[in-house]
Amino acid sequence: MRWVFIFILSTTRFFDQDFHPQAHKGLITVPASKKYDSPSPLEKIFFGTNYRKEWGTPVTMPVFDLRNTNFKIVRMGGGQQTTSLELVDDKNGEWVLRSVDKNVKPPNELAGNRFIQYIIQDHVSGSYPYAGLSIPVIANVVGVPAGEQHLFFVSDDEAFGEHRSLMGNKVFVLVNHPPQSTEGITTNEMMEKLKSNPSYCVDQKQYLKARLLDWLIADWDRHVDQWRWIERKTDSGTAFLVQPRDRDQAFYRSNGLLVGFVGLFFMPHLNKFNHTGRGIKGLSKKS
Numbered sequence: 001m002r003w004v005f006i007f008i009l010s011t012t013r014f015f016d017q018d019f020h021p022q023a024h025k026g027l028i029t030v031p032a033s034k035k036y037d038s039p040s041p042l043e044k045i046f047f048g049t050n051y052r053k054e055w056g057t058p059v060t061m062p063v064f065d066l067r068n069t070n071f072k073i074v075r076m077g078g079g080q081q082t083t084s085l086e087l088v089d090d091k092n093g094e095w096v097l098r099s100v101d102k103n104v105k106p107p108n109e110l111a112g113n114r115f116i117q118y119i120i121q122d123h124v125s126g127s128y129p130y131a132g133l134s135i136p137v138i139a140n141v142v143g144v145p146a147g148e149q150h151l152f153f154v155s156d157d158e159a160f161g162e163h164r165s166l167m168g169n170k171v172f173v174l175v176n177h178p179p180q181s182t183e184g185i186t187t188n189e190m191m192e193k194l195k196s197n198p199s200y201c202v203d204q205k206q207y208l209k210a211r212l213l214d215w216l217i218a219d220w221d222r223h224v225d226q227w228r229w230i231e232r233k234t235d236s237g238t239a240f241l242v243q244p245r246d247r248d249q250a251f252y253r254s255n256g257l258l259v260g261f262v263g264l265f266f267m268p269h270l271n272k273f274n275h276t277g278r279g280i281k282g283l284s285k286k287s
Helices: 002-011 041-047 052-056 114-126 131-142 158-167 187-196 204-216 257-265
Strands: 027-030 059-062 072-077 084-088 094-099 148-154 170-176 200-202 227-234 237-244
Touching: 041 114, 041 257, 059 148, 072 158, 084 158, 114 257, 131 148, 131 170, 131 204, 187 200, 187 227, 187 237, 200 204, 204 237
Parallel strands: 200 237
Antiparallel strands: 027 059, 072 084, 084 094, 094 170, 148 170, 227 237
16 A cells, blocks of 8 residues: 555645735735645545635735734734734734644654645635635624634735744634623533522523524634633523634535545544535534
């Protein structure tokens, strides 16, 4: 089997991230990423055509000009995959600039294997790059909090200071959450309150709506940090309202043999966005 992987490796492209487009009148036309376009025939078979066309299609969007906003930088946030910059506006509203593309790294024991790193990075092509922009429209109809999401291009701007090298020349989504009278708490904090006081409960109907939305859009990445919880006083005590966060894996779909094999035997939460609505049990496995 080793020769098969060597042959696949010889046909793959290693990603060129040099990206220096020019803006015109505050707008720019760029693709979400140049990493996933023009796959070889073997890449199409093993890794899938996926959303490569969507990733590589130039889209016109505004350029984010930090100087001409009411935002102040708070800190860099996010996980190891997403470039995420936390902001606050002049009314203390919390916003986040989250990169559309990911920089996925393999586990430490495989960090030196360029082929494994390529496979994991190319897996991102199965994610729809603009998924988050669609969610507020759907969520608001069914009464699930979703906030706002706006598409921007961040140029190589010295206004970002020490974060300039991480932020420059990338496509981002500016995200905020609906304003609340109290700051939300984490899932673990919510669970501790549930255990410590019988007057606390979860608003089950609202939570079910949120989970039904997850299943509808096949969002498999719903781990404990993807939620915040807002307290609401009721006649019998305090109910927690769920506040979903991050929709990076909504509408995930890959037609590659490799993802099909991995999804079938090892990661059943993958590849469940389809017209049949099947696979909800597997979709919920990670959650």
